[in-house]
Structures are given as structure tokens and as C-alpha cells.
Amino acid sequence: MQSDLQNATEVLCASTPLRPRLGIVLGSAFGQVIDEVADATEVGFAELPGCTVPGVDGHAGQFVIGCLGGADVLLQAGRLHYYEGHSMDQVTFPIRIMAEFGVGQVLLTNAAGGIAEDLAVGDFMRITDHINLMGVNPLRGEAAAGFVDMSAAYSGPLGQALAQAAADCGVALKSGVFAAVPGPSYETPAEIRALATLGADAVAMSTAPEAIVARQLGLDVAGLSCITNAAAGLAKSPITHEEVLQQAHQAGEQAARLLGHFCELA
Numbered sequence: 001m002q003s004d005l006q007n008a009t010e011v012l013c014a015s016t017p018l019r020p021r022l023g024i025v026l027g028s029a030f031g032q033v034i035d036e037v038a039d040a041t042e043v044g045f046a047e048l049p050g051c052t053v054p055g056v057d058g059h060a061g062q063f064v065i066g067c068l069g070g071a072d073v074l075l076q077a078g079r080l081h082y083y084e085g086h087s088m089d090q091v092t093f094p095i096r097i098m099a100e101f102g103v104g105q106v107l108l109t110n111a112a113g114g115i116a117e118d119l120a121v122g123d124f125m126r127i128t129d130h131i132n133l134m135g136v137n138p139l140r141g142e143a144a145a146g147f148v149d150m151s152a153a154y155s156g157p158l159g160q161a162l163a164q165a166a167a168d169c170g171v172a173l174k175s176g177v178f179a180a181v182p183g184p185s186y187e188t189p190a191e192i193r194a195l196a197t198l199g200a201d202a203v204a205m206s207t208a209p210e211a212i213v214a215r216q217l218g219l220d221v222a223g224l225s226c227i228t229n230a231a232a233g234l235a236k237s238p239i240t241h242e243e244v245l246q247q248a249h250q251a252g253e254q255a256a257r258l259l260g261h262f263c264e265l266a
């Protein structure tokens, strides 16, 4: 009998003749890029056996296959978050589908709180490395298949492509270390001070699990954060999900431009 993964991949393959090499997971700030995709084919997560449908505002759940910046691309619009109560297997299943579909490179994007002094709201940060503080590893139970090396988890060449794309389209791009926390509460100021001491430059509630599974599957990984708020204790006002979504929306046009150029270069 075929597995859910094989069945889901078959549905995706049957929906389009395109076989993109590049996959992109769209975080909150990056959804507007969908409007730029030419000849788009949309496949809802509900159509994919074994794939969970996300349930948080601002996150649809679908794959979009089409042409962006002159290149074929597979976009995941809407992501599954651990804080919704999903298991790590559910959260990372779309990455497994992408790999089975034939994608060799994946760009993981997110909206994040800025910790480093040089990060302002509205900035973009290329992720150079991560600290997984989610308290779980998506590969738990799979050690028999081998221990995955994470010493160069984020690809240098893809990072260069991001830097070049940003330079080409006039978007300032910083770089730094990303910390992943489980959520769904935001952090306390003391936790943010602790994260800063650990070497984290930005923080959010996603991305690390997908990066780990992508590396297990041999994909080249790039990461990109849009800074939607100052992390807890670094600004006077409290952090709200509405503020994060509003900032994410404001950055959307620049984000779409940046991703379009990245697709040309990746």
C-alpha cells in the first residue's frame, strides 16, 4: 500500500507538468508573493492525503506551483505551527512532500522579533544559523536512519543568492542567528536577554523544524526573517499578533520583490 507521502506527492505531480527545483515556505510577511506567480496551479492541503490544514489567521494552506522571477517554483502558502497543537510530523510533512516532489533547494521565511541592536522593524535578516529551543526535534524516533549533520545547515551559496537578490532590488538585508521557540506566548524580557546571551539575533515560532527535516532529506536550505516587532522588553509597547500581522503586511511588497529576484538567482 502507498503511504500518505506518496499519495500526496502524486496529487501534486498530477496537478502540474512543472517540476521546480526550488521550494519556498511563505511566512506571515511573505504571502503577497503569491500574486506575482505566473501560470499558478493551486493545490489545497485538504486535497493532499496526510497533510494537515493550518488554522491560524493569515495562513492559508496550499501549495502554489508556477513561475516567479523567470524560474519555476513550488510555494507553500500557509504553514503548520507547533503552537497550534500539531505534532512535529504534521508541521514538517509539507517539507517531505516538497522533497518527494523533487525540490532540491528550499527557502524558509518567517516573521520574527528582532533581538540584535542593528535590527529594526521592517528589516530583513538572512538566517545564517539557528538555535532550536522548541524543546523537541522533528527527527525524534528516526535516529536509526542516521544522525543529521547540522554544522552547515544554511547553505552558503543560497545565502549569497539572497544577498545578491537584495542588492539587485535595493532591499537592505542583514544577517544573523535565528532562535526558534515553541510559543504561542511571546517571550518575557528576561527570556529575550537570555536569548541575546545565547547568540540569537531574532526569534520566532517556526522554521527550525522545517530546516532540520530539509537537511535530513538532503535539501539545500536558506532562511529569511522579516522583523515585524522588537522582541519583548526592547520596545515600550506590548507585542500583539495584530501588530505582527500589520507589519508583515507592510513589508509584503518588498518581500515579494526580494523573493522574485531570489528565484532568478537561486
Ligand code: HPA
Residues within 6 Å of the ligand: 111, 112, 113, 114, 181, 186, 187, 203, 204, 205, 228, 229, 230, 231, 232, 239, 244
Ligand atoms: N517572538 C516570537 N515569535 C515571533 C515574534 C516574537 O517577538 N514576532 C513574530 N513572531
